[in-house]
Amino acid sequence: MKRDNNGENTVSDIIPLSGVEAFDLETDVLVAGLGGAGASAALEARRAGAAVTVLESSSGGGGSTQMSACEMYLGGGTRLQRDLGIADSPDNFYNYLKACFGDNCDENRLRLFCDGAVEHFDWAESLGVPYKRGFYDGRDVVAMTGDSLQYTGNERAWPFVEMAQAAPRGHLPADADHSGGLVFMGHLLERVRESGVNILCDARITALVQDEQKRVVGAAARIDNRQVLIRAHRGVVLCTGGFIMNEAMTRKHLPTLDGIATRHGNPGDRGDGIRLGQAAGGNLINMGEAFVGIAHYPPAQLTYGIFVNEQGQRFINEDVYLARLGHYAIQQSQGRIFMFIDNRHFERPAYLNVDIVAVGETVEEVESESGLPAGNLQHTVDYYNQNAALGQDPLFHKASDWLMPLDEPPYALVSYALDQIKPPVFTLGGLEVKPTGEVLRPDGSAVEGLFAAGRTVAGIPRTSAGYASGMSVADVTFFGRLAGRQAAAQS
């Protein structure tokens, strides 16, 4: 086994079939990783009649999916949306997601997802996951009311509000607050176990076996400190999560974020599947994109404040989702951003530790105490206030619900500098795959016998600018299922 820059054992090994004397185990479909994507793939492959074995490198399944709130971003008129009287359609859902990812999206994948989301929610409920028929209409990262439907993205913010009819699409397990992942994965893993999938824990996939035609026909895993070779007659499905825990990879692909990120994931997010897929011929795409979250709410009233950069200038409409703020914050000089707010709206953000850098009875006092360029903050606030009084935001189009002049002293300037708040980051790049999971080479041909899903691939969410809470788990489970079925269908 080789060593990479990080000193970590690499998994980028390919074993030629000609070098294999005998396999230790045989299966039809071999799934690597028992998180959201892997469990979904394993269950669907098994339900399609295949013998399935799962390798999980930690001592139990769940992965980052289990750590998450397991909000799923689904629309198009799901049973939950319909039961709560919410109007949405597959086309409206598509238009919203297309607005989120623009040119950086795979339209075939998006169409499949938008047309299949209604059925996918039924599938999640059929696993036994409880969803409460309650709609939370507030502005929070996760509804803390036990309700299962909420707005989680930029649906009501400019420019998205002009591109699709706003609809709430965050589907949360009932009464779970931030622990929906435990509920969701508890039910999903139970269904996987019942279905007769062979689960091997403390079993890290370390290599793929390829025949002379470069078809993947099996894999090697480290189990009980020895190499175990597994023959996979129909295919191997890589679902080992993203690479946010692999410092060598984040230094290379996300250099701006490497030093400031709070690495948001489980220890298994080492990029193993990405590197194995690449070694087998797979193409990597979108590797420089990541979710960057700056939870500037709750409380919702902070949305009335304005964000400025170190030039004292606004750069965003503050009613956006926290990952869109993250996307634009990293583009500001030194990653230094501040919230200017008055006494009427001041509060501390619930999820962030922030420093107040200046307070004053006038904007000028705040400006001089903070050291921002003289006159700039004053100009920004004057212009904002004049327009807010008229219910308009000509520069960034914040919705009128959140516009009120900031005119009640004392005033504060609060630092949200990225190197201080260290925003949570997880990766959005990986293997290029067909929507049905086949791993693609740079020339567009498929690596036979090799499939992948979840954060091991570049899926629906491809930039923090358009991300909404729930897009990752919805993507990993939806496309995990497709990859499992596709692998099972091979002869």
Ligand SMILES: Cc1cc2nc3c(=O)[nH]c(=O)nc-3n(C[C@H](O)[C@H](O)[C@H](O)COP(=O)(O)OP(=O)(O)OC[C@H]3O[C@@H](n4cnc5c(N)ncnc54)[C@H](O)[C@@H]3O)c2cc1C
């Ligand atoms: C705290 C937190 C909250 C979040 N909340 C949400 C949310 O509410 N909604 C949302 O959409 N997203 C959320 N996310 C992001 C989301 O949880 C993940 O992006 C998503 O769950 C990843 O799913 P996955 O199946 O690709 O990977 P995982 O669920 O991480 O599964 C990968 C599995 O592969 C295993 N593995 C790794 N390497 C190997 C190997 N070599 N061999 C065998 N097994 C291996 C890992 O141990 C792991 O069990 C959250 C993330 C965090 C950390």
